[in-house]
Amino acid sequence: MLERLDQVFVLFKDWLVAFLPASWQGVVGVIICVVAIIAVYPTLFALAVLMERKGLGRMQNRYGPNRVGPFGILQPVADGIKSLTKEDIVPLRADAVVHFLAPVVLVVAVFMGFAVLPMGRNMVLVDLDTSLLFFFAMMASTELSVFMAGWSSRNKYSLLGAMRAVAQMISYEVPLLLSSIVIVMMTGSLSLVRVVEAQNHFTGILPNWYVFTPWGFAGFIVFVIASTAETNRSPFDLPEGESEIIAGYFTEYSGFKFALFFLGEYVEMFAVAGLGTTLFLGGWAGPISFLSWVPSWIWFFAKVELWICFFIWIRGTLPRLRQDQLMNFAWKFVLPFTLFNLVVAAVWRFMGEGWLRWLVCWALVVGVYALAGRSGMRREKIGTRIYRYAD
Amino acid sequence: MNPLAGYLLVAALLFAIGLAGALTRRNAILVLIGIELMLNAANLNLIAFWRYGPHPEFLTGMMFAIFSIGVAAAEAAVGLGLIIQIHRLAQTTDLDKINRMKG
Amino acid sequence: MSFAFWVVAALTVAGGLAAVLLKNLVHCALALTIAFAGLALLFLQLDAQFAGFAQILVYIGAVAILIVFAVLLTRSSETPAQGGIFSHTWLAGLVVAAGLFAVLAWAVIESAGGLPHESSAPAVTVMQIGNALMGRYVLPLEILALLLTAALIGAAIVAMHEKEGTK
Amino acid sequence: MLGEGILKGLAETAKNFAGSYVSKERLTTVQYPEERIPTAENARVFPFLVFDGKDWESGLRCVACQICEKECPPKCIYIEKSKDKKPDYVGKPQFYPARFDIDVSVCMSCQICVEVCPFEAIKMNTEFELATDDRFGGLLLDRHKLAQSNEYYHKIHPTEAAEVDARLAEEKAKTEAKAKAAAAAAAAKASAAAAAPKPAESATEKLAEPPAKAAESESKQGGGGQ
Numbered sequence: 001m002l003e004r005l006d007q008v009f010v011l012f013k014d015w016l017v018a019f020l021p022a023s024w025q026g027v028v029g030v031i032i033c034v035v036a037i038i039a040v041y042p043t044l045f046a047l048a049v050l051m052e053r054k055g056l057g058r059m060q061n062r063y064g065p066n067r068v069g070p071f072g073i074l075q076p077v078a079d080g081i082k083s084l085t086k087e088d089i090v091p092l093r094a095d096a097v098v099h100f101l102a103p104v105v106l107v108v109a110v111f112m113g114f115a116v117l118p119m120g121r122n123m124v125l126v127d128l129d130t131s132l133l134f135f136f137a138m139m140a141s142t143e144l145s146v147f148m149a150g151w152s153s154r155n156k157y158s159l160l161g162a163m164r165a166v167a168q169m170i171s172y173e174v175p176l177l178l179s180s181i182v183i184v185m186m187t188g189s190l191s192l193v194r195v196v197e198a199q200n201h202f203t204g205i206l207p208n209w210y211v212f213t214p215w216g217f218a219g220f221i222v223f224v225i226a227s228t229a230e231t232n233r234s235p236f237d238l239p240e241g242e243s244e245i246i247a248g249y250f251t252e253y254s255g256f257k258f259a260l261f262f263l264g265e266y267v268e269m270f271a272v273a274g275l276g277t278t279l280f281l282g283g284w285a286g287p288i289s290f291l292s293w294v295p296s297w298i299w300f301f302a303k304v305e306l307w308i309c310f311f312i313w314i315r316g317t318l319p320r321l322r323q324d325q326l327m328n329f330a331w332k333f334v335l336p337f338t339l340f341n342l343v344v345a346a347v348w349r350f351m352g353e354g355w356l357r358w359l360v361c362w363a364l365v366v367g368v369y370a371l372a373g374r375s376g377m378r379r380e381k382i383g384t385r386i387y388r389y390a391d
Numbered sequence: 392m393n394p395l396a397g398y399l400l401v402a403a404l405l406f407a408i409g410l411a412g413a414l415t416r417r418n419a420i421l422v423l424i425g426i427e428l429m430l431n432a433a434n435l436n437l438i439a440f441w442r443y444g445p446h447p448e449f450l451t452g453m454m455f456a457i458f459s460i461g462v463a464a465a466e467a468a469v470g471l472g473l474i475i476q477i478h479r480l481a482q483t484t485d486l487d488k489i490n491r492m493k494g
Numbered sequence: 495m496s497f498a499f500w501v502v503a504a505l506t507v508a509g510g511l512a513a514v515l516l517k518n519l520v521h522c523a524l525a526l527t528i529a530f531a532g533l534a535l536l537f538l539q540l541d542a543q544f545a546g547f548a549q550i551l552v553y554i555g556a557v558a559i560l561i562v563f564a565v566l567l568t569r570s571s572e573t574p575a576q577g578g579i580f581s582h583t584w585l586a587g588l589v590v591a592a593g594l595f596a597v598l599a600w601a602v603i604e605s606a607g608g609l610p611h612e613s614s615a616p617a618v619t620v621m622q623i624g625n626a627l628m629g630r631y632v633l634p635l636e637i638l639a640l641l642l643t644a645a646l647i648g649a650a651i652v653a654m655h656e657k658e659g660t661k
Numbered sequence: 662m663l664g665e666g667i668l669k670g671l672a673e674t675a676k677n678f679a680g681s682y683v684s685k686e687r688l689t690t691v692q693y694p695e696e697r698i699p700t701a702e703n704a705r706v707f708p709f710l711v712f713d714g715k716d717w718e719s720g721l722r723c724v725a726c727q728i729c730e731k732e733c734p735p736k737c738i739y740i741e742k743s744k745d746k747k748p749d750y751v752g753k754p755q756f757y758p759a760r761f762d763i764d765v766s767v768c769m770s771c772q773i774c775v776e777v778c779p780f781e782a783i784k785m786n787t788e789f790e791l792a793t794d795d796r797f798g799g800l801l802l803d804r805h806k807l808a809q810s811n812e813y814y815h816k817i818h819p820t821e822a823a824e825v826d827a828r829l830a831e832e833k834a835k836t837e838a839k840a841k842a843a844a845a846a847a848a849a850k851a852s853a854a855a856a857a858p859k860p861a862e863s864a865t866e867k868l869a870e871p872p873a874k875a876a877e878s879e880s881k882q883g884g885g886g887q
Contacts, residue, residue: 140550141555399602401506403599407594410594414584415514443609444610450626
């Protein structure tokens, strides 16, 4: 029974497909999965927006939205209706075709990433041999849509936002990739299904997730930082810093296209959260051995939601970085630390079993973290400021 | 039509387009775009030959393509850096106007 | 030849053509990404998944972005080109390109009969590619790594704005 | 070590998050339409016209002197003086505003009209829920919409209204004393005449007279109200 519940979606799909002639089954099966993904994630997006607004409100000792429906839970519906019925304005001098294509490209690229994400046991649309690479390829294509949006709007704020976003995404894509490389080194596969399987066993009652190993923990930290920056979330939300450049690259978007950008951004957040969950937190594997009867997809979505909550928490806590701080952080701290993490992973791999490698690897990770943090993030001493023209 | 011949024709066409772009356009960046197209056409050739070649398991063509992609990335970075520097010196990226040896 | 191949090939060639023919350089760069994406799809059709996704990652994710950055930094998209977008030797270039294509196409069509026919997809996994990269091709890989590092530093130095007085 | 501050910050926001569910003092938000903070006594939004007595039209203190219209910086007041003199509620003929419009979409709440008015006829209202779906007609308040009774004035600005009433009563007492003296003189002069109250009217033909009288009657009511 519990196994049936675990596979409920797979069985449902098989049951639906069985009505069709055999030659159609493959195609229709894929279409059903795609429709499911396209239905589930926007729903989660609505939920996340609500959670974000309520949670941020509570962190700032406010109520958050509480007018639409009981406790304001219908707020996303109201937002959706509003953005769908708003006028779609395209600036006169804008490049209409590119302006139209930008949100479409973003949403398509972001949704493509889910094709390879295992959301439960046997619940993956395509089990590619190179799924991790595919995922990063799709995430990389979002940069282009950001640029298209910013450039086609013919607006200085948009262009500035787009340039900031592209520079930031390129800078943080490197650590994002490199922090995942340790997982590839350990699993010996680029397939996300293999990655989850490699983590889905227990020592005692504790899981063998990669986050509990020294190199995995370091990779996890870097991944969290880089994925926050990749999705332009606070504190790395310079591309859309409201107080500086209005809304960044989607300043000139309104109505449905704005909603698409908003959706794309949140779904990208889900995508990187799902990837991070898969790589470091065991994907759909349960956290404790005696809880493994709980359906795998519940674990996956619970972990993703937890990750999203953490993003919200971070957003409620940290102020926005400055551009130079952002770049310095990426190139002077995150990148060296990640590169060194590869060395730690190699040390781990070749030291053999035993407590010694735990000790050595943890010491290496913590030591390098402290060192890189100290030397890379050294602040310049700023003397007393003299304002020549103020007096 | 022979599948390999189809890929080779497409690659040849892309190469010719890239070459035409690199030879006829005035802007330095577009010349670089043409070169990128030519490199990509070559990659397509390599992959096609690997796929239909006698020994795909040796991965020779594939490896060539992967290395070529890597080299192309380096080439693009350096080439665009040079173009930006030239623009800084000459205030133009028009190749017809950049015709002096003296900087 | 399958229908899909012709569609993707047409897309790729159209993207390539647009990339060299359009007036606005940003449009050229965007058309170029269409060509890159088409090429990636062709790679996938050739069962070269790794190369295909690497193509998207490197070309669309990095090279195209670099090109648009360069376009914006040199203001090439804003200034209307005086005297057309083509150089004055465009006819010679076109003739050379057309001649090259004629020769290549002739060679391909002539030898089409002798080319190998449909073969089953080679069962190549990423594992094998990785092993090959780390085994037989380790030296080229290292050289490539060195080249990329050198290119990174070189590009940064070339493009770096020299401050007054520092040399 | 790097990141310590972040952890501290995270702890702080977590404390806020949890605390906002536990302690009500943290949530300082006022749920506006249901809960309201009483407006401060010296709050001011847009002007209104004070009238005495029960009938707004005859009780208006305004005599259409148009000083406020001239002084208004954004020129949001429009006054049409009446052609005839209408007896105000004490029975004395005065000009009255045939039209008195304030465009509150133009008004900037500077209170200059209040300061220049010699008759204490225009005061600042505290009513702020003026939202309307007609941005031209709905925000152009005519004299009927502007008229508010002196009791209302006492309700929204008690201290200020009491001061105004006291001042008016004092003036009224002064003028009455003067009138009495004049009346006494007149009575001494024309002792033969039978009807005494007639000369009082001519002697007290001053502008401050009618409001002073009105204020006297109001101050009796207002004094009880305080």
